Amino acid sequence: MDTKLKKQLSEIVSESVKWDCPLGQFTSFQIGGPADAVVSVKSREELHKLIIFLGSNSLDWRVLGRGTNLLVMDSGYRGVAILLDGKFKSVEFFGEDHTLVHAGAGFGLSRLSSLCMERGLSGLEFAIGIPGTIGGAAVMNAGAWGRDLGGVLAEVEIMTQEGPRTYVRDDLDFSYRSTSGFECDAAVVSSVCLRLMKRDAQEIRRACKRYSELRNKQQPKGANAGSFFKNPGDDSAGRLIDASGLKGLSIGGAVVSEKHANFIINRGNAKASDVLRLMELIQNKVQKDSGVFLEPEVHILC
Ligand code: EPU
Numbered sequence: 001m002d003t004k005l006k007k008q009l010s011e012i013v014s015e016s017v018k019w020d021c022p023l024g025q026f027t028s029f030q031i032g033g034p035a036d037a038v039v040s041v042k043s044r045e046e047l048h049k050l051i052i053f054l055g056s057n058s059l060d061w062r063v064l065g066r067g068t069n070l071l072v073m074d075s076g077y078r079g080v081a082i083l084l085d086g087k088f089k090s091v092e093f094f095g096e097d098h099t100l101v102h103a104g105a106g107f108g109l110s111r112l113s114s115l116c117m118e119r120g121l122s123g124l125e126f127a128i129g130i131p132g133t134i135g136g137a138a139v140m141n142a143g144a145w146g147r148d149l150g151g152v153l154a155e156v157e158i159m160t161q162e163g164p165r166t167y168v169r170d171d172l173d174f175s176y177r178s179t180s181g182f183e184c185d186a187a188v189v190s191s192v193c194l195r196l197m198k199r200d201a202q203e204i205r206r207a208c209k210r211y212s213e214l215r216n217k218q219q220p221k222g223a224n225a226g227s228f229f230k231n232p233g234d235d236s237a238g239r240l241i242d243a244s245g246l247k248g249l250s251i252g253g254a255v256v257s258e259k260h261a262n263f264i265i266n267r268g269n270a271k272a273s274d275v276l277r278l279m280e281l282i283q284n285k286v287q288k289d290s291g292v293f294l295e296p297e298v299h300i301l302c
Contacts, residue, residue, distance in 0.1 A: 001036050005057060009080070012049045015040040023072040023081060023301075026064050028131060030223040031272050032072025032301070035081040038064075042086025044190055047159045051188060054080060055161045062301060063188055065136035066108070069225055073302035074272045084135065088190065091115065100154065101194045105135025109142065117208050122199035123152040125207040129215045131226070135189040141179045145211055150174025155193040158182055164190060177230060177297060220259040223266035228279065229294040237294050238262035241282055244289045251278045276300075 001009070010017050017039050023032035041047045054061045060079030064070070084106030091103045091112065099121060103112055112134055113127040126147035127137070136142070137149045138156050150172070156179075157166045165187070172181040229237035241247075241261035249256045253270030256278065257263040264275055283294050 001059070005059075006037075008053060009037060009039065009050075012053055013039050013041055013046055015042065015085070021081075023064070023067070023077060026081070026083070027067030027070050027072060027225070028223065029067070029071055029225045029266050029270075029275070031074075031266055031270055031275065032070075033074045033076030033272075035072075035077040036079060038081045038083065040083045040085045041088070044087065044159065044164060047084075047088075047188060047190060048163060050082070051159055052161050055186070063105075063135065065106070065133040066131055068132040069136065069140065069298055071225060071272055071275055071298050071300050073300070075302065077301050082188065084133070084188075084190075088135075093119065093121075095195075097198050099196050099198060101196060102191060103134045103194070104191050105133060105138070105189045107134045108132075109134050109137045113208065116196055117201070117204045120198055120201035120204060121196040122204050123194065123196040125204055125211060128208040128211050134192055138189055138192045139179060139184050140177050141174050143177070145214070148174065149194075150179065152194045152196060153179075153192060154195040156182060156189055157191045157193075158184065158187040159190045160187040218260055220257040220263050220265060223268075223270075224257070224263045225298045227262045227297050228264045229262055229282075230297045232292050232294060235292065236262070237286075240286050240290050240292055240294070244282075244285045246282055246285060249278065249281070251281070254278045256282065 017037050019037055020034045021038040022034045024030050063082045088104035088106035091107050094100050109127045109130050109132050113124040116124045126145045141148050141150050155166055155168050157164055167182045172179055231237050238261045246256050247258050247261050252274030253267045254274040255265050255267055257265050287293050
């Protein structure tokens with residue numbers, strides 16, 4: 001980015017821009033080279049100006065969220081990484097019985113699930129322990145335990161170069177790990193509205209406890225990006241990788257989890273290239289053994 005563009009970008013956002021900033025610190029994998037710029041936006045006005053600036057200068061950009069489903073290449077990212085802060089981390093309950101929830105896209109999904117649990121609002125129990133943001137969850141229709149965000153999503157607001165635009169549930173199509181019907185490539189999800197149900201708070205608490213226990217029992221901790229591959233059809237990527245005997249396989253600092261084979265763990269010093277080589281090894285072996293090609297769920301940013 002040239003000096004003139006850098007100056008313009010600095011003037012759009014109130015927080016100072018981080019130039020040439022390593023992205024590992026913003027991802028759950030804790031891997032990744034530097035982005036040209038990392039910007040924090042705190043209001044819809046700032047976000048609108050930023051989207052216009054990026055669009056009119058044909059600059060690549062990407063919202064980081066909590067960097068939970070992301071593998072950033074070692075060579076980094078030639079674009080602008082966006083963090084949603086300030087107003088984008090607010091939440092408001094309204095409507096009859098306060099069953100509608102309006103949340104800024106930067107609000108943590110698991111934290112929102114706990115807040116709803118405390119208020120006796122049902123529908124988001126499945127999300128307890130999912131580490132991303134509600135905005136990211138809306139874009140990829142995050143899910144677990146047979147439920148997904150599409151089940152409770154009432155509205156999505158996106159910020160486009162022309163300003164904010166709202167999509168209601170009927171405008172959207174939800175499928176496995178994908179929401180379509182709104183243009184998330186040229187616009188940023190700025191907020192979502194969920195429609196939940198009043199239910200016995202103890203029952204909700206019990207469901208959340210059960211899901212947390214299952215998650216702790218079945219899924220590993222440590223630096224990872226969640227399920228690495230999408231489940232193919234009705235089968236499970238974890239089962240297929242396990243059946244190929246790949247648990248514990250490692251390249252450099254990246255290792256296939258012993259606890260759940262669809263998780264790749266960064267043991268502390270993994271490079272993105274280690275993860276990619278391990279990914280290809282897994283894909284080749286599973287394809288050879290089971291005839292199934294595993295497609296990554298993790299987004300690769302380069
Ligand atoms: N399995 C094995 N070996 C393993 C792991 C799993 O044999 O190493 C078997 C299990 O025994 C089970 C089957 O595979 O019979 C499915 O495993 P699991 O119940 O753990 O579910 P999953 O399909 O691997 C999915 C989601 C998770 C979500 C859980 C719970 C995908 C790719 N993953 O995992 O989502 O938390 O169900 O609902 O859809 C994520 O997307 O990041 C994520 C963690």
